[in-house]
Amino acid sequence: MRDRVLAVWRAGVFLLAGAFTGLVSLFAAPFLLVLALVARPAATRLLDVAVAYERRRVAAYTGRAIPEAAEPNAWRHGAWFVLHALTGTVVGLLGVSLPGAALNAVLVPLYWWIVPEDDPVASPYPVTSWTGAAFMPLIAVGYAVATVWVTPWLARTQTRWARSLLSPAAGARLAERVAELTASRAAALEAHGAELRRIERDLHDDTQNRIVAVAMHLGIVERALRRDPAAALPLVLKAQDAASDALAGLRGVVRSIYPPVLAERGLDGAIAGLIARSAVPTTLTVTGLGRAPAAVESAAYFVVAEALTNVAKHSGADHCEVRLSGLDPLVIEVRDDGHGGADEAGGTGLAGIRRRVAAFDGVTSIDSPPGGPTVLRVELPCGS
Amino acid sequence: MRVVIAEDDALLREGLVLLLGTEGIEVAAAADNPADFLAAVSAQRPDAVIVDVRLPPSFTDEGLRAAVEARRLVPGLPVLVLSAYVEDSYASDLLGDGTGGVGYLLKERVGKVATFLDALHQVIAGGTVLDPEVVTQLMVRRRADDPIRTLTPRERDVLSLMAEGRTNSGIAEELTVSEPAVSKHIGNIFTKLGLPPSDAGHRRVLAVLAYLRA
Numbered sequence: 001m002r003d004r005v006l007a008v009w010r011a012g013v014f015l016l017a018g019a020f021t022g023l024v025s026l027f028a029a030p031f032l033l034v035l036a037l038v039a040r041p042a043a044t045r046l047l048d049v050a051v052a053y054e055r056r057r058v059a060a061y062t063g064r065a066i067p068e069a070a071e072p073n074a075w076r077h078g079a080w081f082v083l084h085a086l087t088g089t090v091v092g093l094l095g096v097s098l099p100g101a102a103l104n105a106v107l108v109p110l111y112w113w114i115v116p117e118d119d120p121v122a123s124p125y126p127v128t129s130w131t132g133a134a135f136m137p138l139i140a141v142g143y144a145v146a147t148v149w150v151t152p153w154l155a156r157t158q159t160r161w162a163r164s165l166l167s168p169a170a171g172a173r174l175a176e177r178v179a180e181l182t183a184s185r186a187a188a189l190e191a192h193g194a195e196l197r198r199i200e201r202d203l204h205d206d207t208q209n210r211i212v213a214v215a216m217h218l219g220i221v222e223r224a225l226r227r228d229p230a231a232a233l234p235l236v237l238k239a240q241d242a243a244s245d246a247l248a249g250l251r252g253v254v255r256s257i258y259p260p261v262l263a264e265r266g267l268d269g270a271i272a273g274l275i276a277r278s279a280v281p282t283t284l285t286v287t288g289l290g291r292a293p294a295a296v297e298s299a300a301y302f303v304v305a306e307a308l309t310n311v312a313k314h315s316g317a318d319h320c321e322v323r324l325s326g327l328d329p330l331v332i333e334v335r336d337d338g339h340g341g342a343d344e345a346g347g348t349g350l351a352g353i354r355r356r357v358a359a360f361d362g363v364t365s366i367d368s369p370p371g372g373p374t375v376l377r378v379e380l381p382c383g384s
Numbered sequence: 385m386r387v388v389i390a391e392d393d394a395l396l397r398e399g400l401v402l403l404l405g406t407e408g409i410e411v412a413a414a415a416d417n418p419a420d421f422l423a424a425v426s427a428q429r430p431d432a433v434i435v436d437v438r439l440p441p442s443f444t445d446e447g448l449r450a451a452v453e454a455r456r457l458v459p460g461l462p463v464l465v466l467s468a469y470v471e472d473s474y475a476s477d478l479l480g481d482g483t484g485g486v487g488y489l490l491k492e493r494v495g496k497v498a499t500f501l502d503a504l505h506q507v508i509a510g511g512t513v514l515d516p517e518v519v520t521q522l523m524v525r526r527r528a529d530d531p532i533r534t535l536t537p538r539e540r541d542v543l544s545l546m547a548e549g550r551t552n553s554g555i556a557e558e559l560t561v562s563e564p565a566v567s568k569h570i571g572n573i574f575t576k577l578g579l580p581p582s583d584a585g586h587r588r589v590l591a592v593l594a595y596l597r598a
Contacts, residue, residue: 204468205443208491209393215495216399220406223497242395 004148008099011155014061015095018158021057022088025050029085036078044074051077051166054084058159058166069168070176080165088158095154102143109133187361194359195295202253210246214239256356258298267297268324271304275322279312280336282320290327292382299356300330303378307334310349315339315374328382329362333375340372353378385508388430389414390421390447391466392439396491400434403494407501416440418450425454425461432462432508436491437474448474462507466491470517479512479592487513487549506549512592513549520544532594534576542569547592 028046036043051072059065104121112120112127120126127133168176217239224232261270268286275282292300304322311320315338323333344350344366354364357378368374387404389411391397401411413424417440425433433454439446451463464487465478475488487507493515494500503513535543538559545555552570556563570588577594579587 201443205393205438208468209396212491212494213393213395213399215492216396216403219495219497219500220399220403223406245395 008147008151010061011152012096012099014057014155015092015151015158017057017092018084018155019089019092019096021050021053022084022090022092025081025085025088029082032081047074047077047081048072050081054080054162055166058162061155062159066163066166067168067173069172070179071172073169073172076165076169080162083161083165087161091154091158095151098143098147098150102140102147105136105140105143108136191360192295198355198359199253199257202249202256207246207249207253210242210249213242214246217242256298256302258294259301262294262297262301267292267300270297270301271322271324274301274305274308278308278320280308280315280317280320282308282311282322285321285323285325287323287325288327289324289330292327292330292380296330296360296380296382299360299362300324300332300378300380302356303332303353303376303380304334306349306353307332307376310342311336311338311374313349314342315372317372317374329379330382332378332380335373335375338372338374339370340368340374341370342366342368342374350376385432386410386412386428386430387504388412388421388424388428388433390416390418390433390435390439390450392416392436392443396436400494403497407497409501409504418446418453421450422453422457426457429458430461432464432504434464434466434504437465437467437471445474448477452477460485460510462510463487464489464504464507464513466494467515470515470521475514475518484510484512484588488518489513489515490517503549511549512547512588514547514592516544516548519547531577535573539569539573539576542566543573543591546570546573546588 028050032043032046035046055066055068108121108127109130112133115121117128120128124139125132127136167173217235221232221235221239224235259270261273264270265273268284268289272284275284291297308320308322311317311334315336317336317338320334320336323331323335325331342350344354350366353376357364357380360380362378362380365377366374367377385408387409389397389400389404391400391414394416397414397416401414404411412428412430413420415421415424421433421435421439424430433451435447435451435454437445437447439450448465451465455461455463460483462485463478465474466489467474468491470490478486478488485507487503489500489503493503506513532540532543541559542555545558550558552563552566556566559566573591574587577591579590579594
C-alpha cells in the first residue's frame with residue numbers, strides 16, 4: 001500500500017513537471033520553428049537544452065538513462081519536442097487531476113453545504129444533498145483505484161515516448177556497436193602485436209646475444225689455442241656460462257609465451273604451484289577469478305613469477321602475499337614485508353613486468369617506500 | 385689501430401673489447417648508448433667504429449642512425465655495423481652516401497675471428513663489406529627490368545663476393561679461377577650496370593650500390 005502511494009506520488013510529481021515543460025514547449029514551439037528556419041544552429045542548441053532536461057527527468061524517474069547517440073539526430077529530437085508540446089500538458093494534468101479528484105471526493109461531504117446552491121460541487125455529479133454527499137467516499141475509492149493504475153501508466157507512457165524518440169535509431173545503435181567492436185578488436189590486435197614484438201625482443205636482445213657471446217668466446221678461444229693454450233681455459237668457461245645463460249633465457253622466453261601448466265591447471269592452480277616453490281613463505285588469496293584469454297593468463301603468470309623472484313632475491317622479506325581477483329580487469333597484487341626501496345632501474349625484473357603488462361594496455365604500480373612494505377599492483381584488461 | 389664500440393649488451397661489449405684487445409686493436413671507448421657513442425667518436429677520432437643496430441632507448445635501429453650520424457660528424461669514418469638479423473634497407477641506409485668504408489654483418493660473424501678482423505680491415509681500407517646473408521637476400525628480390533638480371537650466373541657470383549668485400553685475388557681463390565678472369569668479369573659487370581670508367585675502388589662501391597638499390 002505504502003509502495004503504491006509512493007509510486008503514485010512519484011508519477012504525479014513526474015507528470016506535473018512534464019505538464020509544466022509541455023506547456024512551455026507548446027508556447028516555445030512556434031518560436032523554435034521560426035528560429036529553425038533562420039538560424040538552425042541556435043534552434044538546435046535550444047532543442048538540445050530541452051532534450052537534455054527531458055533526459056534527466058526520465059532518467060531520474062525510471063532510474064535508467066536514455067542512451068545517447070554519438071551523432072544526435074535533430075529530426076528525432078524535433079519530433080519528440082512537438083509530441084511533448086502537444087501532449088505533455090494534457091497527459092500531465094490528467095495524471096495529476098485523478099488523485100486530486102480522489103482527494104476532493106473525500107472532502108466533499110465536509111464542505112458541499114458551504115458551496116452556493118446554484119453552482120454545486122460537480123465531480124462527477126452535482127452534490128446537493130447529504131444523500132448525494134454520502135456516496136462521495138465510494139466515488140473517492142473509485143478515483144483512487146483509477147489513480148493507482150492510470151497515473152503511473154501515464155508517466156510510463158510519457159517516458160516510453162521520450163525513450164523511443166531520444167534514443168539513437170536502431171541503425172545508429174548498430175553502427176555504434178560496430179564501431180565499439182571495431183575499436184576493441186583493434187585493441188586486441190594491437191595487444192597481440194605488442195606481445196609478438198616483446199617475444200621478438202626477448203629472443204633477439206637476450207637469447208641471441210647470449211649465443212653470439214658463446215660464438216665470440218669460442219672464436220677468441222680458437223685464436224688463443226693457436227698462440228697460448230693456457231690462456232684459453234678461462235675463456236672456455238666463459239663460453240660455457242654464456243651457453244647456460246642462453247639456454248636459461250630460451251626456457252624463460254618459451255615459458256613466457258605460454259607456460260604449459262596454465263593449460264593443465266588454470267591460472268590459480270599454476271600460481272599456487274609457483275607459490276609452493278617460492279623461497280619466501282607466501283599465501284595466495286583468489287577471489288572471483290574466471291578464465292581469461294590465454295595471453296592474459298600467461299602475462300599474469302609471468303608477472304607473479306617475476307614478482308616472486310624479485311621478492312626472494314631482493315626484498316629480504318619473511319612473508320609475502322599474492323592476491324588475484326576480478327574478471328576484467330584481472331587484478332594482481334603482490335605484497336611483501338621486506339625492506340622496500342625497490343628500484344625499477346636496478347634490475348630487469350620490474351621493467352620486464354611493466355613491459356609485459358603495457359603490451360595488454362594494463363597498469364603497473366609499485367609502492368616501495370624505504371623500510372617497506374613493497375606492494376606491486378597490476379591490472380590486466382581481458383579484452384572484453 | 386683504434387676503434388670505438390657501441391654495444392648495449394654487457395657480455396658482448398666486454399667480449400668485443402677482449403677479442404679486439406688480444407688481436408692488437410685498441411678499443412678507445414666502448415659505449416652502451418648512442419649519445420655516449422657519438423661523444424666518444426668526436427673525442428677519440430677512431431680509425432673505425434663497430435656499432436650494434438639495436439641500441440637503447442627503443443631497441444629498433446638507434447645504432448644504425450648513430451652510425452649514419454657518426455659518418456656525418458666524421459666524413460668517411462669507417463663503420464662496421466652488427467645486426468641481430470638481416471635487413472637490406474639498413475645496408476642501403478649506410479651506403480646511401482655512395483662512399484665506401486662501410487660494413488654490415490650479422491652479429492654471429494664475430495665468432496669467426498679471422499673473417500671478422502678481415503672485414504674490419506677491409507672497411508678501414510675504404511671497402512664495402514656485406515654479410516653473405518644480406519647478399520643472398522638481395523639476390524632473390526630482383527625486378528624484371530633490373531640490369532643485374534642481365535648478368536651471367538658467374539658474373540653474379542663475382543658481384544656477390546665483391547659485395548662481401550673480397551678483393552680480386554680473394555674472389556679468384558673462392559671461385560677457383562684466375563685473377564685476370566675475375567678482372568674480366570668485373571669489367572663486364574661495370575659495363576652491364578652502366579658504371580662509368582673511373583677509379584676501380586669507387587666503381588666497386590657503385591656496383592654494390594646498384595645491387596642494393598634495385
